[in-house]
Amino acid sequence: MIPTLLGITIVVFAISRLAPGEPLRGTSDEGRGTSIVYPRLDRGPSSIVWGLDKPIHIQYAQWLWRVVRLDFGDSIRHHRKVSELIKERLPITLMLNAIAFLIIYAVSLPVGILAAVKHGRFFDRASSAVFLMLWSLPIMWVGQMLIGYFAGPTFKNWFPPAGLSSNYAEQLSFLPWLADRLWHLVLPVLCLTYTGFAYLTKQVRASVLNNLHSCYVRTARAKGLSEPVVIFKHVFRNSIIPLITITATLLPAMLGGSVIIERIFSIPGMGLLAFEAITSRDYNVIMAVATIAGVLNLAGLLLADIAYAIVDPRITMDD
């Protein structure tokens, strides 16, 4: 796992340093990559302060030595410590993704099980058609349409178009603040969840279908168990085993999707931080975000392996 993490950081470091462009000269306008190539700044005073005058491998070694002590450096653009920035923004992204996660699972598990039980009939075919269509919807289009139709002055004005809380939110007590926050979160979470439905429902359905034809299901029915007990007590437990690995892969995909969502809805999370850092060549922030994304990725895989071993007693940890 550590070599993988080192590999990720080396890849991102190499790309960010070997590319043309310079963090200390000018800023590019929001949302457009700069196409002007500035010459590399050599040994000016500010480059010595930021450590950019040393050769690349020395820069990487210094960065690595600092990261091991959890010091990600300072952000060139925001002039603050990177760890502070991340501490502010990571919880927001995680909260968005956690809510989306819960909703995806809450919808996909029942629909998938029902579609597998009623295999081949109308509900099965209709739900797979609907979810295939949902899967093909481009995320930025859905975001734009939702903002345009439900959050703007031209059509309906039911939801706010941007931000996490209203301007006056600090003055509210807890419950109105929570209500306001949830009202702001409806559209972004809607955008994040619909892509996950199709993928997860398909996996649940396939997994349950696999198990419905097993011998132990026939035994359970022959014993006289009622159908819901058969499904939820026996089939379900065996079907969720493959879903655990999917959980591990779903999280990094949602982190990637949240870049677009946070840009469209102007939510100050990790995605927007990464986006701004990339456009302004803020190396410390880019490396920090890449490292954290890689760590979360690997942590998810590790958790999936452990959960696999816990849920299925046939699998031991020495494989």
Added chain:
Amino acid sequence: MNKKTEEKNWKLSYSQMIWRRFTKSRLNLACLIFVLFLFLLAVFAPFIANDKPFVIRIDGKFYFPLLRNLQPSDYCIFLAAALTVWYLLRRTPNGGKLNIKNQISKLQCKIQKGMPDSRYSNFAFLYVILLFAFLFLIFVLIFVFVPRRLDAVDYKEMVASGKATDAIFAPVPYGYARTELASCRQPPSRRHWLGTDDVGADVLCRLIHGSRISLSVGFVAVGISVCLGVLVGAILGYFGGWIDFVGMRFVEIMMAVPVFFLIITITAFFPRSFLNIMIIIGVTGWTSNARFIRAEFFKLRRQDFVQAAVSLGLPLRSILFRHILPNAVTPVLVNATFGISSAIFIEAALSFLGFGVAPPTPSWGQILSLGVSTSGRFLWWLTLFPGLAIFFTVMAYNVIGEGLRDATDPRLSKAV
């Protein structure tokens, strides 16, 4: 399957069987026809949407501005489309029918007489490389010798003012790069069927020319990722052992890197060009193909035909790519179709964020990004139509991928 279908299937090759299973569903056929329609739109885009007329008469003489001003990239696209159509429709020597008994007896005669058993000579590999080099040379020559003409004459104005008579325009008589600030941000009307964007360019014209960008990015990116993935997966899967161990660590590193983040980083740092985007999407997406091919090669390398090929002393490239690979390629084909839809989506997302192809090259994502302005004004025609285009294209490829996956599912040949 009953005996009759089994007997009918004996005469068919594997791809013909899959084609039959695939086309049983009308939805799959409809999506295939839609993809074909998109292809025609992309290839013939300069003839469908162009602000220069096919033929115009000025002072009694006929001029052909549209044909004169075709760019070298247009010619390359025509040539590539023609080659693809020829390759797909060519007749195989036996007319596509399988006749195994005849083939086996012919092979036996040849072996007895000591004749070469293959239609291809020993240097076929070199001939293939020479052929590709020749094709590449033709494309380069097109770019060198076709002059890039910039014709900024406003032919519509000439017709309107009477200087020219009798002009035949393309069906959508607007250019994708021509800006008309007087008519910017117009909703759909009789003049502009899908409205105009913020510099006055016609949306329908930009959508048609943008399909070229989307489809090329889709195919080239997936081609790169399939080639890379097959190469890496074949070597890892065939050799196993420590090569597989070290190689899988590299593949895992590539898989663990957050892909979208990496793509944005690379496109933001390197100069924005069309080729860069295709290469980047291809280079970041090959890992799943490698894993599929590696799994299949693990299964297949212990088979008898592989041992027979090794004992005959065939070169490694022949064993890997002519013997094992055709048996291992089906999951990669399915994955490639999903890869095309995902590449189209990534390109649209990049253009939406501002990292894609540079304007005035049209891209669906770029038109989409103009829909909601920072002041909150919502121009619905700039959001709805490109979004629908992306949606239908991605859905068509997804349906085709699902149909292929169901058609190649080995369990379906046993269960009905």
